[in-house]
Amino acid sequence: MTGERSTTVAGRYDALLLDLDGVVYRGARAVPGAADTLDAVRRAGSRVLFLTNNSSRTPDQVADGLRFMGVRASPDEVLTSALATADLLRAEGPAGPGEATGRRRTVFVIGERGIRDALAAAGFDVVDGEPPSADLVVVGWDRSVDYPKLRTATLLVERGARLVATNPDASYPAPDGLWPGAGAILAAVTTATGATPTVVGKPAAPMFRAAVARTGAERPLVVGDRLDTDIAGAAAMGWDSLLVFTGASRPADLLDDVDLPTYAVPDIRSLMDDVPAGTFRPAAPDDAERVALLLDASGLSADGVAGRLGSTFVCDAGGTLLATFALLNEGGHGLLRSLAVREDVRGKGLGILATANAAMEARRRGMARLSLFSETAEGFFQALEFRTIPRGELDPSIRESAHAREECAASAVAMVRDL
Ligand SMILES: [Mg+2]
Numbered sequence: 001m002t003g004e005r006s007t008t009v010a011g012r013y014d015a016l017l018l019d020l021d022g023v024v025y026r027g028a029r030a031v032p033g034a035a036d037t038l039d040a041v042r043r044a045g046s047r048v049l050f051l052t053n054n055s056s057r058t059p060d061q062v063a064d065g066l067r068f069m070g071v072r073a074s075p076d077e078v079l080t081s082a083l084a085t086a087d088l089l090r091a092e093g094p095a096g097p098g099e100a101t102g103r104r105r106t107v108f109v110i111g112e113r114g115i116r117d118a119l120a121a122a123g124f125d126v127v128d129g130e131p132p133s134a135d136l137v138v139v140g141w142d143r144s145v146d147y148p149k150l151r152t153a154t155l156l157v158e159r160g161a162r163l164v165a166t167n168p169d170a171s172y173p174a175p176d177g178l179w180p181g182a183g184a185i186l187a188a189v190t191t192a193t194g195a196t197p198t199v200v201g202k203p204a205a206p207m208f209r210a211a212v213a214r215t216g217a218e219r220p221l222v223v224g225d226r227l228d229t230d231i232a233g234a235a236a237m238g239w240d241s242l243l244v245f246t247g248a249s250r251p252a253d254l255l256d257d258v259d260l261p262t263y264a265v266p267d268i269r270s271l272m273d274d275v276p277a278g279t280f281r282p283a284a285p286d287d288a289e290r291v292a293l294l295l296d297a298s299g300l301s302a303d304g305v306a307g308r309l310g311s312t313f314v315c316d317a318g319g320t321l322l323a324t325f326a327l328l329n330e331g332g333h334g335l336l337r338s339l340a341v342r343e344d345v346r347g348k349g350l351g352i353l354a355t356a357n358a359a360m361e362a363r364r365r366g367m368a369r370l371s372l373f374s375e376t377a378e379g380f381f382q383a384l385e386f387r388t389i390p391r392g393e394l395d396p397s398i399r400e401s402a403h404a405r406e407e408c409a410a411s412a413v414a415m416v417r418d419l
Helices: 034-043 059-068 081-091 113-121 147-158 182-193 205-215 227-237 251-255 268-272 285-297 306-311 350-364 378-383 402-407
Strands: 015-019 047-052 078-080 106-110 125-127 136-139 162-165 171-174 177-180 220-224 240-244 263-265 312-317 320-330 333-341 369-374 387-389 413-418
Touching: 015 205, 034 047, 034 268, 047 059, 047 205, 059 078, 078 081, 078 205, 081 113, 081 162, 081 205, 106 113, 106 147, 113 125, 136 147, 136 182, 147 182, 162 182, 205 220, 205 227, 220 227, 227 240, 240 268, 251 350, 263 350, 285 306, 285 312, 285 320, 285 333, 306 312, 306 320, 312 350, 320 350, 333 350, 350 369, 369 378, 378 387, 378 413
Parallel strands: 015 047, 015 220, 047 078, 106 125, 106 136, 136 162, 220 240, 240 263, 333 369
Antiparallel strands: 171 177, 312 320, 320 333, 369 413, 387 413
């Protein structure tokens, strides 16, 4: 059952909204463990909905593709941006917002079968050729787009048709490289007309609203591989999210200017693991003792914890501190120190999220660079794109800080990362 205390990530949510490419499969192959994990998630009672921004395929085609790779899926577990577009426009009424019913709206489509079928099934009159007018122009991914289609779409928008985009993706990741995506085709129409489109697909909200309408979810979890679409979209909705590293985004990307996920894990299998939420808050006065215990257990100095509590952050799981870090301001330069993760929850993304939270906080305070000293975690920080530099090349305020001169062993390496 769902609930905060569930021992699996999936069990804490009533629906999992899963991105496909980079999460469930890569190219033409399923991600290892994806099929078994999704079966286990369903058995445990969580609803599964696959979300894809690709509007060219129908749900049947998407489900067939998944089954071909060995991943069980039914068409009603698939939400394409085409279906979400049809849902959005249908919800406005057959004749459009604020208009009397009785007339079917006409739609000129740049797109493939997925969006054309979805709009026709939703009761729209899909018009082809070179109609003199239309109520709507819907742009999706279309591998046979040509100048006449772009010209017709542009003329219709100039004449008053409302412009709607199934998704904003600039490119499509093909085996031989990036192909122009729906967003690139859309750009031709917006560049020509200056029109501002209604965008449906991730990271825009209509796709997510369509997902909860279909699942009835009250507490969904967005699972994705892209910070700029899956995770940013979930953050804008105020929902939890889980980032996997089997696709586009890498751990180091979390330190750049982004919305942070609730979980950052190697792959989809973590849905059935007991991974704690990696959310951090500023430490409170009564956290001092527990922070000191956590640092002590991690072999770090707990001296002066109370004095720097105002610069300390904690990941608190219902009263148990799972991770902590401190971000000091040394003459305007950021110094990350005292980063510790409780031993029994190491390797579950909390260290990455702690460092990402430190970077976000440092940027918020106007710091351009994060420095640290490490004795045992040089490899961990290298993976997050920190560079090891001679101490002599540190900012003087960091080099001369009490932490550097008195508390750090001489063997600790100095590392920096620009923000
Ligand atoms: Mg993806």
